[in-house]
Amino acid sequence: GNSVTQMEGPVTLSEEAFLTINCTYTATGYPSLFWYVQYPGEGLQLLLKATKADDKGSNKGFEATYRKETTSFHLEKGSVQVSDSAVYFCALHNTDKLIFGTGTRLQVFP
Amino acid sequence: DTAVSQTPKYLVTQMGNDKSIKCEQNLGHDTMYWYKQDSKKFLKIMFSYNNKELIINETVPNRFSPKSPDKAHLNLHINSLELGDSAVYFCASSQDLVGGGEQYFGPGTRLTVT
Numbered sequence: 001g002n003s004v005t006q007m008e009g010p011v012t013l014s015e016e017a018f019l020t021i022n023c024t025y026t027a028t029g030y031p032s033l034f035w036y037v038q039y040p041g042e043g044l045q046l047l048l049k050a051t052k053a054d055d056k057g058s059n060k061g062f063e064a065t066y067r068k069e070t071t072s073f074h075l076e077k078g079s080v081q082v083s084d085s086a087v088y089f090c091a092l093h094n095t096d097k098l099i100f101g102t103g104t105r106l107q108v109f110p
Numbered sequence: 111d112t113a114v115s116q117t118p119k120y121l122v123t124q125m126g127n128d129k130s131i132k133c134e135q136n137l138g139h140d141t142m143y144w145y146k147q148d149s150k151k152f153l154k155i156m157f158s159y160n161n162k163e164l165i166i167n168e169t170v171p172n173r174f175s176p177k178s179p180d181k182a183h184l185n186l187h188i189n190s191l192e193l194g195d196s197a198v199y200f201c202a203s204s205q206d207l208v209g210g211g212e213q214y215f216g217p218g219t220r221l222t223v224t
Contacts, residue, residue, distance in 0.1 A: 100152075
């Protein structure tokens with residue numbers, strides 16, 4: 001079946017630190033991969049996506065590369081800001097629905 | 111202009127009551143979804159509709175009944191509310207089923223059952 005596993009949080013960083021949030025997936029066929037972000041009290045927003053192997057998705061300084069060989073889609077950012085504090089969800093889309101990971105809370109302190 | 115809107119934002123009610131949550135999208139999308147997010151932030155799909163037709167109906171108690179009067183609206187009616195129904199419910203939409211990975215979420219409805 002299809003599933004997404006992402007690292008447990010919270011991830012706590014100082015401003016300007018480097019961020020990595022790990023995500024691996026299990027899927028049949030060729031899924032598209034996504035990162036969504038949820039700021040406090042809000043709905044999810046699409047952050048970035050990749051639709052095939054070796055694609056790199058990027059947005060707002062975040063990036064992730066679709067690695068078929070390791071079935072991974074790790075999220076990275078070179079220098080986080082306090083405003084990046086949120087819950088980050090890795091997800092895959094295969095046929096008719098999005099499968100989400102459990103979410104990773106990121107807390108960035110000044 | 112809010113792309114996906116939900117009402118109400120907060121809903122506090124007692125066990126056994128019946129309540130509805132409304133969702134509207136003004137994006138011209140064909141597909142709409144309902145999700146339940148529990149207190150640990152775990153997000154689970156409940157239903158999806160494409161052009162007013164039910165596509166996904168996950169293992170949700172039949173006390174939950176979605177209704178799509180037109181493709182811009184997807185409402186959720188819940189009968190005989192239970193304590194375990196307390197959660198945040200999100201509506202979302204996508205262009206169509208093929209593009210279903212790119213979803214636009216509403217702000218959520220926090221349901222508290224006492």
